[in-house]
Amino acid sequence: MAVPYYIGAKAIAERLGYKNTKTVMRLVERAGLPIFLRNVPIRTGKIRKYCISEAALVAWELVQGQRNVDRIRVKREQQREKQRYALTA
Numbered sequence: 001m002a003v004p005y006y007i008g009a010k011a012i013a014e015r016l017g018y019k020n021t022k023t024v025m026r027l028v029e030r031a032g033l034p035i036f037l038r039n040v041p042i043r044t045g046k047i048r049k050y051c052i053s054e055a056a057l058v059a060w061e062l063v064q065g066q067r068n069v070d071r072i073r074v075k076r077e078q079q080r081e082k083q084r085y086a087l088t089a
Helices: 009-016 022-031 054-088
Strands: 005-007 036-042 045-053
Touching: 005 009, 005 054, 009 022, 009 045, 009 054, 045 054
Parallel strands: none
Antiparallel strands: 005 045, 036 045
């Protein structure tokens, strides 16, 4: 069974739900999106395009979701602690 690949920043951005292809590069730099360059043959030679598999993309999305959940839990716990100490002071 073949795993689908998204080739090109435009295809990756569409899969993630973004309209701007620059967002893909921001995600690579800031959130560690695991993309790689792939040589794609064209009529006059080869061109290098960004590429990612569906499995890698889903795994990255799950990790990002877990990070966000953990971040929200920590923030709520800090708010509870602040409220608890505000009532005792």
